[in-house]
Amino acid sequence: MSLSSSEVRKIRNSRTWRDRVRPEQLRLFPYCRICDEKDKLTEAQEVDHIKPLEAGGDPFDPSNLQSLCKRCHVLKSAEENRQRMANMPDLAGRDPEVYSSAARRHKSRYLKRF
Ligand SMILES: [Zn+2]
Secondary structure (H helix, E strand, C coil): CCCCHHHHHHHHCCHHHHHHHHHHHHHHCCECHHHHHCCCCCECCEEEECCCHHHCCCCCCHHHEEEECHHHHHHHHHHHHHHHHHHCHHHHCCCHHHHHHHHHHHHHHHHHCC
């Protein structure tokens, strides 16, 4: 099951995530895992889903979590976004159907003003 971005946001804003899962992960694994693999010790600030929620990863399963520093988290998210866009060109706004329905909505809003 994959989630929409608003569902992902809801999970990240949930009490379970903010007050329980996230702090617990950082308590158990206080150092960035990617840096650690390069023999570097960096304090983790982010909790990342190894398999992204958008791709159907489990939000609260400890085996799907890893602690990351800000830098590694940004790099990983950017790479995931790049891959998502490459796999689903529709989402990049290039789908003509999506574009024309947005244009129609815009036009009807415009016409309502008169
Ligand atoms: Zn790192």
